[in-house]
Amino acid sequence: MTGLRVAVFRELSALNIEIAALKILDGESCLSQASYNTIKLEREDSAAWIILNRPHKLNTFNEEMMDELYDALNAVEKDAGIRCVVITGEGDRAFSAGADITAFPKVTPVKGEEFSRKGQKVFAFLEEMSKPVIAAINGYALGGGLELALSCDFRIAAEHAELGSPEINLGIIPGWGGTQRLVRVVGFKNAKRLVMLGERIKADEALRIGLVDAVVPSEKLRQESMKLAQRLASGPPIALKYAKYALNFGSQFPLEAGTRLESLLMALLFSTNDAKRGVEAFTSRSKPEFKGD
Numbered sequence: 001m002t003g004l005r006v007a008v009f010r011e012l013s014a015l016n017i018e019i020a021a022l023k024i025l026d027g028e029s030c031l032s033q034a035s036y037n038t039i040k041l042e043r044e045d046s047a048a049w050i051i052l053n054r055p056h057k058l059n060t061f062n063e064e065m066m067d068e069l070y071d072a073l074n075a076v077e078k079d080a081g082i083r084c085v086v087i088t089g090e091g092d093r094a095f096s097a098g099a100d101i102t103a104f105p106k107v108t109p110v111k112g113e114e115f116s117r118k119g120q121k122v123f124a125f126l127e128e129m130s131k132p133v134i135a136a137i138n139g140y141a142l143g144g145g146l147e148l149a150l151s152c153d154f155r156i157a158a159e160h161a162e163l164g165s166p167e168i169n170l171g172i173i174p175g176w177g178g179t180q181r182l183v184r185v186v187g188f189k190n191a192k193r194l195v196m197l198g199e200r201i202k203a204d205e206a207l208r209i210g211l212v213d214a215v216v217p218s219e220k221l222r223q224e225s226m227k228l229a230q231r232l233a234s235g236p237p238i239a240l241k242y243a244k245y246a247l248n249f250g251s252q253f254p255l256e257a258g259t260r261l262e263s264l265l266m267a268l269l270f271s272t273n274d275a276k277r278g279v280e281a282f283t284s285r286s287k288p289e290f291k292g293d
C-alpha cells in the first residue's frame, strides 16, 4: 500500500469504529454499561449474544456466573432494540459442563437448596423471557449446561457437541429444572435414560431424540445460529412473546383452559399494528416489516 492509501485506510477504520460505537449508544444498548467477569454480552444486529466465559473450566457455573447471567438476561429483556437472544460458550470445547463441582464439598443442605432454587429461578426467567432465545451448543452441554439449553426456545448443536445429565454419577440429580424439562422435551423414556443412567450422547443422537433442533458443522455454528436469530428477529415481537406464553404455560393447564388462554392471546394480537402490517403485506404480496407495536 502507498503512504496515502495507508493514511486513508486508517482514517476509514477509525471512522468505522466511531460509527459502530455511535450505533451502540444510539440504540441505548445494554452493552454500553455491561461489564462482567464470567460472561460476555455482545450485540450483533438486533441479536444479543450471551457467552459463558470460563473456558478453562469448561464454562461451568459458579454463583457469580449465575448472578451475571441473570443480570444480562434482565438487561436484554429491557432493551427494545434486542429482538432475539443467543446463548453460547466461549471456546470450542464446551457450551457448559454444568455446576462447578469443586464447590460441592462445602455445600450444606441449606446452601444446596438455595443454589438449586436460584438456578431454577434464573432458568425460569430465561424461559419466560418475551424474546426468542437460542442455545448455540458449541461443545459439552452437561448437567446445568443442558438444563440451561433446555430453558431456551431453540437448540442448535455443533456436530462435536455432547449432551447429558451426568449428575447421577456424582450421587445427585439435576437441580435446575432438568428432570422436569427433559421429560417435556424428549419424553419419559429418553429422560430416564439420560437422568438415571447418566448417559452422555452425541449431537446426532440428540437430534434423533429431539433434544436439539439441528446439528451443524462446528465451524458454521455461529453463522447458522445467527441465521435463525435474524429470522426470529424479523418476526412480530408481540406475537412471538404470546406464542411462547401459550406454548410454555398454556400447555401446563388442562386443554380447555389452555385453549381459552390461546383465544385471549390471539384476540389481543388483533389490536396490534403488527397484525395489520402482516395482513396488509399478505394482501399486497409484500414482505411485512414488523415493529413490535
Ligand code: COA
Residues within 6 Å of the ligand: 056, 057, 058, 060, 097, 098, 099, 100, 101, 102, 140, 142, 143, 144, 166, 167, 170
Ligand atoms: N466442575 C468443575 N470443574 C470441571 C467440571 C465441573 N462440572 N467439568 C470440567 N471441569 C474442569 C476439569 O476439572 C478440568 O480442570 P483442570 O484443567 O483444572 O483439571 C477442566 O475443566 C477440563 O476438564 P477435563 O475433565 O480435563 O476435560 P476432559 O475433556 O477430559 O473431560 C468432561 C470433559 C466434560 C467429560 C469432564 O470434565 C466431566 O465429566 N466433567 C463433569 C461434568 C459433570 O458432571 N457435570 C455436572 C455437574 S453437576
